[in-house]
Amino acid sequence: MKTDKYLFQITIPSVQKLVEASRKTADLWAGSFLISYILKNTLKDLAGKYSSTKFIIPHEDLIKKDIENSFTADITNIVIFTIDIQDKNQIKDVIGCIQNSFKKHLIKVLLGNNNQKNKGISEVYEKLEEKNYLTENIKNLAEFQIENSLNLIIGATKLTNYSESRKELSKYIATLKGFKFKELDKIESFELISKENNLFPDNKNYKDYMQITNEIKPALIRGAYKCSICGERFILGATEKDFTGKEFWEFLNKKYSILIEENERLCGFCLGKRFLKDTLNKTDNIPSTSDISMKFVKEIVKKNYQEEILNILDLGKDLYEDNQNITSAIKNKDISKLDGEWLMPITWENYIKQEQDENKKNILKEIKKRLEEFYKDKDFKPIYHYAVLLMDGDNMGKKISKLETEEKQKELSKYLSEFTKKVKGIVEKNHKGFLVYAGGDDVLALLPVQSALDCANEIQKEFNQDLNKKIKDKYFPNEKDLDYHFTMSAGLILAHHRLPLNYVLSEVRNAESKAKKDGKNQIHIKYIKHSYSFAETSLKWDQIETFNNLVxxxxxxxxxxxxxxxxxxxxxxxxxxxxxxxxxxxxxxxxxxxxxxxxxxxxxxxxxxxxxxxxxxxxxxxxxxxxxxxxxxxxxxxx
Ligand SMILES: [Zn+2]
Incomplete structure (x- = not known):
């Protein structure tokens, strides 16, 4: 039967917003990994159903790779592929297949399923059910929120001239992206404030409105509280009687004290994301911001003074209760997995302030004092700042469009996938950081302050050498124009570990934009202290060595x-x-x-x-x- 080759593009808009909506480094990992994981599984399903599927972006190896055993997001939110189509109706089938598969996987990992009881998010809902906390359609609300959390944009066009078809498809996708879906403001079986807005038609200030409503008719506020992470969707657990979801969240905080903080209230999507690591059975460690700050301090302590530190922590052994992080470090006589924050005197200060019992207060004071003496005696100090590094290739869109054939773009995808594999080693082995994602030409990593600049420099060198040799020299050997040269720009924030993570992430995005705006092929660095005082400067890559001398x-x-x-x-x-x-x-x-x-x-x-x-x-x-x-x-x- 005669077939036509069609070019498809899938784009997930607002991924950046999803990744930045993070309170903990675990949210940051989960936001990035979720997209990569769901998208890969969807593409695998697609290729299984349509055998003529050929991937251009990302490289097919990344989709074939063992998805279940990976831990780092390594594809971006754009996919380009071709499928041989028999008649036009089949295009609808392909799009339907992608949408259904995407939703299926999303629900499975964020809401759980019956095949994975006693694990991750499935266990959470089971426990909630057992204790009768799932009344009033709470799980339906979660499902609704998850299903509507991510928007897939899919476009298709008959493949004629590759370069022309890609341009056409990009234009089409851009139009769809510009089209805003109407915000959903009410949900079946959920009494939301918007339904009774006419009570206060002139009051446009949300905060005032909430306050007045709270006084007049408190039950109305049920379902009006927004999620602590995304700030967009309504919280789970609000009921007619307990409209702030107090009981529901106290239960979860008590049961999962490491994952759910006191006073946190999440929507169904963000709750699933918070438990993603457990749901997917990942045992890899996701370091906290304080742990990354203290990375090198911890190594020195581990190597030279472990016993001394454990003896200090042991003073409070009767106070730690269910703090498994400290108790298991003491029990195993090993601080490798102990969060670096417990080696910071400042952490103990906060517990001293909160403690009511005089005896316990004195023990905490003693621990803090001994820690301070320890650092003084050994002549080094705790480190309170960590680094967030965001990088990407300069003018990649332009460069890709200069590679005018399917084969050349596939080749670029292949080299980019090889590059991302190397980035993992550079960040984690060479510079002791944590790679959040490396997909295409995008990199996001958390690093100790002292190794961050060198890490960025090593990544850009790798990118430059690899791609200029393999692509530029091969296809544009005589081009002097910088448009043909592969270079990277980076934003680097050196932040106090207690600053809100979402703020630091938006700052690193700004820093990267500055590096691009002021000429590209460079890094823009900004430090932000706990007091929010800052300094910022840009460095060309070839200035790093000189700057290191100055440091x-x-x-x-x-x-x-x-x-x-x-x-x-x-x-x-x-x-x-x-x-x-x-x-x-x-x-x-x-x-x-x-x-x-x-x-x-x-x-x-x-x-x-x-x-x-x-x-x-x-x-x-x-x-x-x-x-x-x-x-x-x-x-x-x-x-
Ligand atoms: Zn949320």
């Missing part, structure tokens, strides 16, 4: 050099300032501070007086910040 010597630069310069230039117009005057000021201050020639030269080489007037002070601050968040292997360790 190495940063302790010899007086902090007042940065602050005095900052004060002096703060009255200047930061758009039209006299660059020479500013440079003279910096030179004068360096001389006044008796800065060593070597350091002076580094600052002269690095500072960019063109882009921003503050650059001189920001670079000093950044170097000092990174240095102060670096620990060195202790050479004179006591036995």
């Amino acid at each position: 190495e010597k940063a302790e010899k630069i007086p902090a007042t050099l940065a602050t005095q310069y900052y004060e002096l230039v703060s009255s200047f117009d930061d758009k039209s300032y006299d660059k020479n005057l500013v440079m003279e000021l910096a030179t004068y201050l360096m001389k006044k501070k008796n800065l060593k020639d070597e350091i002076k030269q580094l600052l002269i080489d690095l500072t960019d007086y063109e882009t921003t007037i503050k650059d001189f002070s920001y670079r000093i601050k950044m170097a000092k910040f990174i240095k102060s968040n670096t620990v060195k292997e202790v050479s004179h360790a006591t036995a």
